[in-house]
Amino acid sequence: MDNPTESAEEVGVGPWPGGPENWPDDPKYDRQLLAEGDRRNVLDQYRYWTLEAIVADLDEHRRGFHIAIENVDHDFNIGSIVRTANAMGASSVHIVGRRRWNRRGAMVTDRYMHVTHHESPEQFGQWCKEVGVPVIGIDNVPGSVPLEGETLPPRAMLVFGSEASGLSEQMQALCENICFITQHGSTRSMNVGHAAAIAMWAWNQAEDSRRA
Template sequence: MPFTPRTPRVVAARRLQRRREREATGRFLAEGPQAVREALARPRTVVELFGTPDALDRYADLAARAAGTDVPVTEVTDEALAALAETVAPQGLVAVCRHLDVPLATALARAPRLVAVLAGIRDPGNAGTVLRTADAAGAAAVVFAGDAVDPYNGKCVRSSAGSLFHVDVVRERDPAAVVAAARSAGLAVLAATGYGEEDLDELADAGRLAAPTAWLFGSEAHGLSEELVEAADARVRVPLHGRAESLNLAAAAAVCLYASARAQR
């Protein structure tokens, strides 16, 4: 018999929708076949896979991959799946995953050429989108710094479209420590800010984007703290050619990260 919303294992997994429970257990939820596929591709990440009978049939390859790596695969009712999922159309699959963040030192020891630092970004959709863009641009690590959103927040996981499972995710409370460690690791630290005195295109023209780089991005509401802006090696603005007063965070991060990616090819 498939598990119902009242089955204890379902009840326990559902609690992972709350940050406190994620912190206490070191686990989180990933929903939908894309996220589940990416999670299963990482060793020792998925703890349990829940699926409706229909979905486990439709995505038999995923069910088989889970079973083949000793991940329990559990049939649940449509109601139980709906309770576990945060979206309306979760396509029948939800995985319980282990937290996968690594210490900052570990990520930096791998000599990344491109790192994105989300400093105090509170909006989970924005954070997940920048994580996805950073992955696309070839960033090896994404640091959630300071008072940033929990990277395992359901909306952040979904917005990352699987990229949460691709890059080294780091959580570090002290953003200044990130700047210091990145610089010690040989990375140029660039603060993305609309008030930056250096123009992104001019940096690119001068060949200054080819070096290994950590980009600092602040929240759309509050930007980067003055302390972080000052701590960076350069303060960089994306040029505004038209009459817009600014770019939104996701767009600015995309332009900056891709400028680095192009310069680093």
């Protein structure tokens, strides 16, 4: 049998066809990528673009929600949440607590996001107050309401707690509302990365309905 790695389709595109004499002269194109090919995990419309050009274009189309993650125990899910935030068009990402976090799961998508660190929930809450964005917690704590029954606001900060302990009491106190995702199995909670993906999808569904 042939080695499967040899027959696997290569990701991305190779060097720009025709050589340097056919390269586009637009400054948004990266000369090294034009020469060597672009194997990054980006949409086809961004092939060969510089990182800075992609970020600038994303900034013109980012959606009205932000995400925050409490980093209390180096949760490995943070990278996955950041990657989903990129895919869903989040305006910004906020890490609350420990500054260091495992970026492996983000698959370098954090480079295309605006990531801000806050030492504490109080510092984070002050930022949200100054910007004027309501904080919506996602957790199944006493007093929380079903996500599917809520209309998420056009501007929102969706905040997620750690996998082990959920939202801290300090973070819960900052929330205008806390929503839980209805489940039908035996486990008390789902993976926080999955919950974050569902919540971001729900916000986008609500926003698309408003724009329709």
